[in-house]
Amino acid sequence: MTPTSRGFLGSRRTDADPSRIPPGQYVTTAFPVLSAGPTPHTPLDRWTFSIRGAVAEPISWTWDEFRALPSENITTDIHCVTKWSKLDTEWMGVSLDTLLAGVQSSAGHALVFCDGGYTTNLPIADLTGGKAWITYGFGGASLDSQHGGPARLLVPHLYFWKSAKWVRGLDLRDEDQPGFWERYGYHNYGDPWQEQRYSGD
Amino acid sequence: MTALDGNAIAGMLQTAFGQDMTAAPGTCAGCGAASRLGQARVYRGAGTVLRCPNCEGVLMVIIENGGVMGIDAQGLTDLHVPW
Amino acid sequence: MARAALLRRLTWQTGTIVKIVTETARTRTIALQVPEWRGHRGGQHVDIRLTADDGYQAQRSYSIASAPSDAQVEITVERLHDGEVSPYLVDQLRLGDELELRGPVGGYFVWQDSPGGPLLLIAGGSGIVPFRSMLRHHRSIHSTVPVQLLYSVRTPEDLFYREELMRMATSDEIDISLTFTRTQPPGWNGYDRRIDREMLVESGWSPGADPLVYVCGPTAFVETAAELLVGIGHDPRRIRTERFGGIGENP
Numbered sequence: 001m002t003p004t005s006r007g008f009l010g011s012r013r014t015d016a017d018p019s020r021i022p023p024g025q026y027v028t029t030a031f032p033v034l035s036a037g038p039t040p041h042t043p044l045d046r047w048t049f050s051i052r053g054a055v056a057e058p059i060s061w062t063w064d065e066f067r068a069l070p071s072e073n074i075t076t077d078i079h080c081v082t083k084w085s086k087l088d089t090e091w092m093g094v095s096l097d098t099l100l101a102g103v104q105s106s107a108g109h110a111l112v113f114c115d116g117g118y119t120t121n122l123p124i125a126d127l128t129g130g131k132a133w134i135t136y137g138f139g140g141a142s143l144d145s146q147h148g149g150p151a152r153l154l155v156p157h158l159y160f161w162k163s164a165k166w167v168r169g170l171d172l173r174d175e176d177q178p179g180f181w182e183r184y185g186y187h188n189y190g191d192p193w194q195e196q197r198y199s200g201d
Numbered sequence: 202m203t204a205l206d207g208n209a210i211a212g213m214l215q216t217a218f219g220q221d222m223t224a225a226p227g228t229c230a231g232c233g234a235a236s237r238l239g240q241a242r243v244y245r246g247a248g249t250v251l252r253c254p255n256c257e258g259v260l261m262v263i264i265e266n267g268g269v270m271g272i273d274a275q276g277l278t279d280l281h282v283p284w
Numbered sequence: 285m286a287r288a289a290l291l292r293r294l295t296w297q298t299g300t301i302v303k304i305v306t307e308t309a310r311t312r313t314i315a316l317q318v319p320e321w322r323g324h325r326g327g328q329h330v331d332i333r334l335t336a337d338d339g340y341q342a343q344r345s346y347s348i349a350s351a352p353s354d355a356q357v358e359i360t361v362e363r364l365h366d367g368e369v370s371p372y373l374v375d376q377l378r379l380g381d382e383l384e385l386r387g388p389v390g391g392y393f394v395w396q397d398s399p400g401g402p403l404l405l406i407a408g409g410s411g412i413v414p415f416r417s418m419l420r421h422h423r424s425i426h427s428t429v430p431v432q433l434l435y436s437v438r439t440p441e442d443l444f445y446r447e448e449l450m451r452m453a454t455s456d457e458i459d460i461s462l463t464f465t466r467t468q469p470p471g472w473n474g475y476d477r478r479i480d481r482e483m484l485v486e487s488g489w490s491p492g493a494d495p496l497v498y499v500c501g502p503t504a505f506v507e508t509a510a511e512l513l514v515g516i517g518h519d520p521r522r523i524r525t526e527r528f529g530g531i532g533e534n535p
């Protein structure tokens with residue numbers, strides 16, 4: 001029998017609306033830093049965001065071009081597979097609908113690629129329809145490098161490892177290919193409401 | 202920035218392998234550098250990633266699913282488990 | 285040690301807090317009475333696990349601060365900004381409370397009484413903790429291995445184990461050098477800068493003495509120290525490091 005630690009709550013909030021918390025998650029006010037590798041530091045003058053792969057014509061934006069695209073403010077809840085959820089986070093970025101608008105492709109899947117070599121895979125359908133953004137602002141400031149800056153994919157309806165840090169582009173694919181964590185046994189889709197943490201869940 | 206080293210996950214490694222692994226020598230499949238697992242750079246993401254102290258290549262990935270640990274050590278060409 | 289003992293499964297044990305010592309404004313040393321402690325080596329860790337009423341758990345690894353021969357297991361914990369376990373251990377834990385731990389763990393960053401060369405210990409900030417265990421062990425076994433400790437802290441208020449280190453420094457075998465990188469005590473005429481080549485040459489064994497070198501501290505500190513050591517000719521195979529993450533700031 002595990003003894004409990006008198007008065008220990010952890011960095012959790014216990015007053016959150018339970019209907020907003022997926023099964024097995026705890027609400028935190030902190031913003032834990034999770035990463036599969038070291039923080040890259042790509043200078044903005046060498047940063048680009050590209051959409052390539054199964055497309056009629058690859059497309060790429062420089063940092064300045066990217067920042068000139070219409071941006072949106074997003075307030076959303078995020079859910080990490082390590083069981084923390086953070087409510088009402090405030091992001092700023094460009095909708096994937098905007099980025100994909102000029103792209104001709106019949107691909108059904110995307111492999112997201114990043115500085116540092118991280119990848120994650122998603123169906124295109126989960127990137128479009130106002131469900132995903134490339135963000136560069138968090139909480140009214142520019143996105144910190146430890147949280148994925150200069151730019152991070154935000155796909156809040158899936159577990160947060162899908163919201164790839166230090167994102168540099170999408171490789172559109174006709175066939176699905178697992179990304180970094182998906183290859184090591186995490187769920188291919190990762191819906192927190194279905195508790196799809198591991199392959200087979 | 203969150204770089205711990207293998208010493209910090211000695212407990213997890215011992216649980217997985219049944220004995221201390223921080224002193225276990227291994228060879229990086231990427232660059233050929235030899236190091237002890239205690240020297241590996243450790244990152245905590247969805248799971249735990251051990252990277253080569255020389256080239257930052259992935260040496261080992263550990264994921265914990267319920268009480269079961271999955272270990273992928275494809276980034277090591279050899280690992281001397283000292284038992 | 286017998287193979288059976290080596291392969292014994294790592295299980296959680298319960299210890300009782302029997303002593304708490306304030307080291308600095310952010311740091312406490314916590315002594316635990318652990319009924320079935322099977323002993324440890326200087327430099328090893330324990331994992332500490334906290335459990336809330338509703339089953340929520342958080343777990344961290346801490347260096348053991350006490351000697352193998354000490355009656356209790358001690359850890360020294362610094363409250364980390366944004367930490368989850370350390371604020372509880374530093375601010376809430378009381379005498380008589382129970383704490384779950386497992387260990388000891390780790391076999392790389394350890395010192396017992398290795399023959400073959402003197403010891404060079406280099407600590408940045410709370411990187412001093414495993415060295416307290418090694419130095420206490422050194423004294424308890426009356427080791428004749430000569431030791432040099434170089435300990436870097438920002439201010440006098442950040443120094444851990446002040447009295448104990450002063451007592452240890454009176455031993456013939458143990459030499460302690462301090463550097464205060466940000467604020468120095470009044471009248472201080474010792475080092476007042478981050479560790480550098482000159483400091484290591486002056487206050488550490490020369491490579492010719494073939495010392496066994498241990499470096500512990502924040503990642504940036506450890507990387508700087510290890511590079512400097514190799515630069516002045518120390519054998520990289522004789523250097524053992526332990527880094528802890530968080531802020532990469534240099535003490």
Ligand SMILES: [Zn+2]
Binds near residue numbers: 258
């Ligand atoms: Zn390597």
